[in-house]
Amino acid sequence: MRIAPRRYDDERDLAEIDRRLERAPDAVDLLFERACCLEDLGQSETAAQAYVAVLGRDSRHLGTLSNLGTMLLHRGEALKAQTFFIHALTHHPLQLITHVNLGQALYEQGEIASAIGQYRAALAVDAHFFAAHQALAILYEATGDAVQSEHHWQAAFENGAASKLPYAGPIPPPLRLLLVVSGRGGDVVAHRFLDDHAMETTMVMADGFRSGSTLPPHDVVFNGIGDADRCKTPLERTRTLLRSSPARVINDPDRVLATGRAGIAERFGSIAGVLVPRTELVARNEITAERLVERGWTFPLLVRVPGYQAGRYFELVKEPDALADALTRLPGNKLLLIAFVDARSGDGYARKYRVLFIDGRLYPVHLAISAEWKVHYFSSDMAERADHRDEERRFLSDMPATLGAPVVIALQEIGRALGLDYGGVDFGIDAAGNVIVFEANATMAVYPPPSGAQWAYRQPAYEAVIAAVRALIVARAVP
Numbered sequence: 001m002r003i004a005p006r007r008y009d010d011e012r013d014l015a016e017i018d019r020r021l022e023r024a025p026d027a028v029d030l031l032f033e034r035a036c037c038l039e040d041l042g043q044s045e046t047a048a049q050a051y052v053a054v055l056g057r058d059s060r061h062l063g064t065l066s067n068l069g070t071m072l073l074h075r076g077e078a079l080k081a082q083t084f085f086i087h088a089l090t091h092h093p094l095q096l097i098t099h100v101n102l103g104q105a106l107y108e109q110g111e112i113a114s115a116i117g118q119y120r121a122a123l124a125v126d127a128h129f130f131a132a133h134q135a136l137a138i139l140y141e142a143t144g145d146a147v148q149s150e151h152h153w154q155a156a157f158e159n160g161a162a163s164k165l166p167y168a169g170p171i172p173p174p175l176r177l178l179l180v181v182s183g184r185g186g187d188v189v190a191h192r193f194l195d196d197h198a199m200e201t202t203m204v205m206a207d208g209f210r211s212g213s214t215l216p217p218h219d220v221v222f223n224g225i226g227d228a229d230r231c232k233t234p235l236e237r238t239r240t241l242l243r244s245s246p247a248r249v250i251n252d253p254d255r256v257l258a259t260g261r262a263g264i265a266e267r268f269g270s271i272a273g274v275l276v277p278r279t280e281l282v283a284r285n286e287i288t289a290e291r292l293v294e295r296g297w298t299f300p301l302l303v304r305v306p307g308y309q310a311g312r313y314f315e316l317v318k319e320p321d322a323l324a325d326a327l328t329r330l331p332g333n334k335l336l337l338i339a340f341v342d343a344r345s346g347d348g349y350a351r352k353y354r355v356l357f358i359d360g361r362l363y364p365v366h367l368a369i370s371a372e373w374k375v376h377y378f379s380s381d382m383a384e385r386a387d388h389r390d391e392e393r394r395f396l397s398d399m400p401a402t403l404g405a406p407v408v409i410a411l412q413e414i415g416r417a418l419g420l421d422y423g424g425v426d427f428g429i430d431a432a433g434n435v436i437v438f439e440a441n442a443t444m445a446v447y448p449p450p451s452g453a454q455w456a457y458r459q460p461a462y463e464a465v466i467a468a469v470r471a472l473i474v475a476r477a478v479p
Contacts, residue, residue, distance in 0.1 A: 002063075028057050062098075065087050070101065073101075081105045162216050169199075175199045176218045186230035206238045215242075220477035225253070255419045256441075259441040279337070283334055292337070303326055357424060358465070365462075366458070366461075393457040411427075
């Protein structure tokens with residue numbers, strides 16, 4: 001759990017905070033708000049630096065300690081995150097969020113009993129604390145205790161599973177949107193698609209709905225649960241609860257359920273011009289160098305925990321002797337094995353393109369170029385390399401000409417096979433012109449470009465995506 005004054009949607013929020021900081025440059029609350037805004041805008045590295053600057057003025061700042069720890073946790077650095085959470089708990093022992101965050105860091109390091117102790121410490125102070133019940137429900141589900149899991153889900157949602165988001169439009173609203181999300185994470189980053197002047201949005205957490213629950217009034221449903229590997233249970237529950245809805249559904253849960261990483265590798269394997277690395281979900285106790293070689297695996301290979309994004313719990317194992325050490329850093333009873341494909345071009349850099357499929361059309365989102373095998377926009381060197389930004393500019397302004405007709409045709413086939421109203425693919429291109437699929441699902445996030453003239457070329461592509469998703473919502477609301 002992170003702490004923030006509110007959610008920030010675009011660069012105008014950042015500009016307003018900067019104007020206020022001009023009048024009070026040392027105001028800790030404003031500096032913290034700026035860091036939160038940068039994080040919401042997807043500028044992770046800059047946000048981390050801004051949080052560190054806050055700690056330079058107030059080393060006990062609860063929000064900053066919580067948010068820095070959460071950022072580290074999302075990167076798979078649970079031990080480092082634990083340091084910040086312990087610091088927060090030491091100085092703010094009555095803040096329940098500190099127990100939940102520390103419990104999550106402990107859980108992800110396999111310290112189950114200690115994690116349960118932290119969650120229960122929060123409930124000892126507030127027996128109705130949603131986040132503690134939610135965390136215990138997920139933990140018990142993962143460890144196979146269905147009775148305890150259901151008990152804590154029921155306790156978490158005793159006051160209901162639906163809430164209305166702020167609305168600034170006319171009464172009655174022209175469009176009532178039902179946004180379905182999960183309590184486990186793995187959701188589409190959907191808030192930027194919501195127009196609060198034209199859509200009255202009710203958010204429903206699928207985990208809290210049980211048989212007999214009544215859905216709020218709505219004209220269209222956006223299923224925002226996107227990660228099939230992480231959210232199988234809430235997607236199945238969404239399928240059940242939507243049977244009572246007369247409205248059309250964006251991203252049918254059955255279609256999302258079919259987008260797990262291992263399943264995608266099988267489904268896309270026959271598409272011409274598409275290379276999907278071999279992917280298998282394997283029990284941890286079956287993962288030894290000897291057994292993998294017997295099953296035809298070769299090194300280097302990739303090992304990752306299903307259900308995590310942004311490179312979290314994702315390891316490159318270069319040789320058999322390194323496998324055991326890598327496994328110590330990965331939680332979970334089942335892990336994904338992925339054949340390693342060297343996606344570097346002749347210049348030694350790896351390229352990861354992101355393209356969205358929105359209502360059957362292709363939309364370029366970004367191109368990240370990095371010297372590292374694990375490519376993410378936030379960790380690439382796009383800010384430092386004008387030539388790389390020029391390459392991205394060409395991709396965003398004229399994707400067909402940049403990629404070529406065979407690649408575009410292959411992407412169209414991937415979109416059809418994926419079958420989602422809203423989804424996307426991260427991919428590279430090998431020397432033979434094949435599309436190397438890294439990931440394809442509904443969780444593809446879209447962030448506004450950073451401020452500054454050097455990033456202005458990204459704005460039209462971002463705006464095109466926002467407009468396309470809003471048009472999709474309106475179109476699906478028509479009877």
